[in-house]
Amino acid sequence: MTQYKVPVIPGDGIGPEIIAEGRKVIDAAGERFGFDVEWEEFPHGADHYLETGELISEDSLKELSQYSAIYLGSIGDDRIAPGVLEKGILLAARFYFDQYVNLRPIKLLDGVWCPLKDKTPEDIDFVVVRENTEDFYIGIGGRAKSGTSKDLLEVHRSLYNAKFGLDIETDSEEIGYQIGMISKEGTQRVMEYSFDLAENRNKHVSSVDKANVLSDIYGFWREEFNAVAEKHPDVKTDFNFVDAITMWFVKNPEWFDVVVTPNMFGDIITDLGAMVQGGLGLAPGGNINPEGTSMFEPIHGSAPKYKGQNKVNPIATIWAGAMMIEQLGEKEAADAIVSAIETNIREAKVQTYDMGGSAGTSDVGDDIARIVLGK
Amino acid sequence: MTQYKVPVIPGDGIGPEIIAEGRKVIDAAGERFGFDVEWEEFPHGADHYLETGELISEDSLKELSQYSAIYLGSIGDDRIAPGVLEKGILLAARFYFDQYVNLRPIKLLDGVWCPLKDKTPEDIDFVVVRENTEDFYIGIGGRAKSGTSKDLLEVHRSLYNAKFGLDIETDSEEIGYQIGMISKEGTQRVMEYSFDLAENRNKHVSSVDKANVLSDIYGFWREEFNAVAEKHPDVKTDFNFVDAITMWFVKNPEWFDVVVTPNMFGDIITDLGAMVQGGLGLAPGGNINPEGTSMFEPIHGSAPKYKGQNKVNPIATIWAGAMMIEQLGEKEAADAIVSAIETNIREAKVQTYDMGGSAGTSDVGDDIARIVLGK
Numbered sequence: 001m002t003q004y005k006v007p008v009i010p011g012d013g014i015g016p017e018i019i020a021e022g023r024k025v026i027d028a029a030g031e032r033f034g035f036d037v038e039w040e041e042f043p044h045g046a047d048h049y050l051e052t053g054e055l056i057s058e059d060s061l062k063e064l065s066q067y068s069a070i071y072l073g074s075i076g077d078d079r080i081a082p083g084v085l086e087k088g089i090l091l092a093a094r095f096y097f098d099q100y101v102n103l104r105p106i107k108l109l110d111g112v113w114c115p116l117k118d119k120t121p122e123d124i125d126f127v128v129v130r131e132n133t134e135d136f137y138i139g140i141g142g143r144a145k146s147g148t149s150k151d152l153l154e155v156h157r158s159l160y161n162a163k164f165g166l167d168i169e170t171d172s173e174e175i176g177y178q179i180g181m182i183s184k185e186g187t188q189r190v191m192e193y194s195f196d197l198a199e200n201r202n203k204h205v206s207s208v209d210k211a212n213v214l215s216d217i218y219g220f221w222r223e224e225f226n227a228v229a230e231k232h233p234d235v236k237t238d239f240n241f242v243d244a245i246t247m248w249f250v251k252n253p254e255w256f257d258v259v260v261t262p263n264m265f266g267d268i269i270t271d272l273g274a275m276v277q278g279g280l281g282l283a284p285g286g287n288i289n290p291e292g293t294s295m296f297e298p299i300h301g302s303a304p305k306y307k308g309q310n311k312v313n314p315i316a317t318i319w320a321g322a323m324m325i326e327q328l329g330e331k332e333a334a335d336a337i338v339s340a341i342e343t344n345i346r347e348a349k350v351q352t353y354d355m356g357g358s359a360g361t362s363d364v365g366d367d368i369a370r371i372v373l374g375k
Numbered sequence: 376m377t378q379y380k381v382p383v384i385p386g387d388g389i390g391p392e393i394i395a396e397g398r399k400v401i402d403a404a405g406e407r408f409g410f411d412v413e414w415e416e417f418p419h420g421a422d423h424y425l426e427t428g429e430l431i432s433e434d435s436l437k438e439l440s441q442y443s444a445i446y447l448g449s450i451g452d453d454r455i456a457p458g459v460l461e462k463g464i465l466l467a468a469r470f471y472f473d474q475y476v477n478l479r480p481i482k483l484l485d486g487v488w489c490p491l492k493d494k495t496p497e498d499i500d501f502v503v504v505r506e507n508t509e510d511f512y513i514g515i516g517g518r519a520k521s522g523t524s525k526d527l528l529e530v531h532r533s534l535y536n537a538k539f540g541l542d543i544e545t546d547s548e549e550i551g552y553q554i555g556m557i558s559k560e561g562t563q564r565v566m567e568y569s570f571d572l573a574e575n576r577n578k579h580v581s582s583v584d585k586a587n588v589l590s591d592i593y594g595f596w597r598e599e600f601n602a603v604a605e606k607h608p609d610v611k612t613d614f615n616f617v618d619a620i621t622m623w624f625v626k627n628p629e630w631f632d633v634v635v636t637p638n639m640f641g642d643i644i645t646d647l648g649a650m651v652q653g654g655l656g657l658a659p660g661g662n663i664n665p666e667g668t669s670m671f672e673p674i675h676g677s678a679p680k681y682k683g684q685n686k687v688n689p690i691a692t693i694w695a696g697a698m699m700i701e702q703l704g705e706k707e708a709a710d711a712i713v714s715a716i717e718t719n720i721r722e723a724k725v726q727t728y729d730m731g732g733s734a735g736t737s738d739v740g741d742d743i744a745r746i747v748l749g750k
């Protein structure tokens with residue numbers, strides 16, 4: 001019997017409830033496919049932060065880095081200012097473990113209600129590869145002095161003429177600024193991952209940028225995309241401005257196979273993608289470092305108002321669990337979980353409120369575990 | 376008879392064709408409501424740039440600044456690298472004239488095909504106020520040396536401890552970076568415009584940001600929003616993360632009344648909004664400086680592949696023309712144009728291909744002009 005040890009961070013709000021169902025289903029898959037998971041719980045999240053002042057310490061991160069996969073519920077709590085937990089735990093982990101791929105399948109499962117007219121599961125089946133460690137997520141910014149919009153106007157106009165110098169003073173309240181950066185290495189590796197993925201799918205990679213306006217950062221992105229594309233002459237490529245791609249996700253989702261996107265735009269378009277595939281309750285994600293520690297999570301938040309009510313849909317988390325065990329090497333078990341999710345949805349007997357049912361979170365977990373076990 | 380002089384920049388691709396229909400309809404409205412427009416053509420766009428090297432000169436901008444409204448077709452051409460014309464003409468004008476409001480109505484007209492299930496014209500009727508002169512559109516960025524993703528990681532982690540210094544060297548190819556800034560004055564004025572607008576609508580303003588991650592720039596945005604909101608206690612407010620709002624535009628567009636957004640996020644969500652209201656062929660926009668020179672345009676691009684084919688939908692441009700004459704003071708005529716657009720759509724006899732018809736661009740212009748004239 002193969003043994004795995006998997007750290008789990010249930011987190012805040014509904015996190016513990018949905019993670020319980022994910023574990024239940026993975027345990028069932030282990031029983032059927034002959035592996036055993038020992039779960040090690042980590043306490044990080046709002047309560048732990050309020051009690052101890054620790055978001056996630058270097059020591060905890062070091063401990064977690066011994067594992068190849070982490071199972072994460074959700075992070076976020078109304079008692080704490082927006083961003084503190086998300087940056088201090090979720091983004092800290094993504095950066096610390098250098099999880100440079102955020103893999104988000106956009107797949108409409110058979111039997112799921114889609115908000116779009118005339119679209120079927122055949123039309124909606126692609127994957128977004130979101131760069132996950134750079135761009136505007138690096139957390140560099142501040143407040144600066146001097147700079148009414150008139151000064152900005154001067155700065156802007158001077159661009160047409162010459163180089164400029166930027167003099168940033170802190171401790172002033174006249175301007176808020178933010179800096180994004182992408183590196184050659186950081187961009188190329190996520191492109192390479194995307195092209196490799198496309199080689200095993202429909203050989204089509206679509207890049208997302210806004211190179212016509214944010215030309216410095218995303219002109220660079222485009223160049224690196226072209227450089228990697230050259231090495232894959234059999235893969236079809238195209239560019240999409242981020243504004244336009246939100247239209248195509250709604251109008252022509254069937255166009256896409258693999259979509260590679262900078263971090264921030266990826267954040268935006270994968271929420272839209274989640275809606276197109278039937279809602280956040282169904283959208284899983286993996287933060288992947290192929291050579292290191294990866295982390296799997298539903299892409300939705302901690303939904304504090306549903307906490308402890310046994311009400312929300314655990315499918316995103318269960319699906320993320322399937323992605324995780326696939327990463328661990330249990331491909332057959334992972335497929336069985338996804339197939340069990342599909343059966344549960346097709347049967348439409350045990351579903352949470354968001355899918356029109358009245359079952360509880362744990363009922364859905366029970367049902368999917370039952371199907372996995374072939375009962 | 377009131378006389379107006381309006382500069383018009385037909386621009387590239389389909390620009391001249393759609394602008395011709397916009398002028399036709401405004402001329403008809405003038406005939407009916409007793410005003411006369413003298414149109415002054417400006418040549419700016421791809422051909423003019425290729426012939427003369429001028430994008431738009433300070434002299435041209437100065438000349439245009441004598442007017443209170445400009446009518447713009449579309450800018451963009453495949454022969455020229457992405458961004459050159461858009462930044463050199465369109466964004467240059469938005470910045471030069473300090474058109475700090477980009478007003479984009481998202482309204483599903485009766486009889487228009489909506490890609491969303493179960494949504495009717497009653498559900499989709501809101502306005503996006505996009506800040507139009509700051510944020511990541513200021514054009515500041517470059518290439519820098521030093522900075523593999525590991526360095527970025529260090530930078531990121533150091534944030535949890537202390538202030539940092541950023542040493543940017545140019546002429547290197549290792550990093551692409553971009554800087555966005557918003558100012559107190561620039562943010563407050565667009566907030567004030569939004570609240571004033573909401574006072575005359577359904578007294579609800581929704582703010583868009585990503586303050587949980589781009590905390591420096593959008594934390595500032597939130598503070599200014601709160602400061603202006605305090606002066607309007609009768610207006611309901613809420614915050615939306617930009618990722619989440621793409622979901623609500625699809626799932627619950629009926630929630631919104633006035634949506635105020637930073638420039639870049641506004642670019643993204645208004646394209647999505649255009650799709651939700653039936654497609655880019657139907658989405659108008661106004662770049663507004665309430666005390667200066669405003670500029671009205673369809674929000675779609677120059678669609679080079681349709682150039683000269685008398686094929687594309689002129690409704691977005693005609694609608695933008697209605698917004699323009701309303702700004703000039705001809706409210707009754709503006710209402711008559713919008714109502715004529717609605718009649719044309721309801722009758723469904725003279726429509727372009729995107730709406731399922733087979734009429735040409737000029738047929739639609741003729742039909743709407745006829746309706747305006749009450750013929």
Ligand SMILES: CC(C)[C@H](C(=O)O)[C@@H](O)C(=O)O
Pocket residue numbers: 086087090091267299587588618
């Ligand atoms: C919670 C937040 C920091 C996070 C992000 O912006 O990446 C979330 O929206 C996501 O998409 O995983």
Ligand SMILES: CC(C)[C@H](C(=O)O)[C@@H](O)C(=O)O
Pocket residue numbers: 212213243461462465466642674
């Ligand atoms: C053409 C481009 C520069 C422009 C923008 O990004 O603002 C366009 O997308 C728009 O929305 O008007």
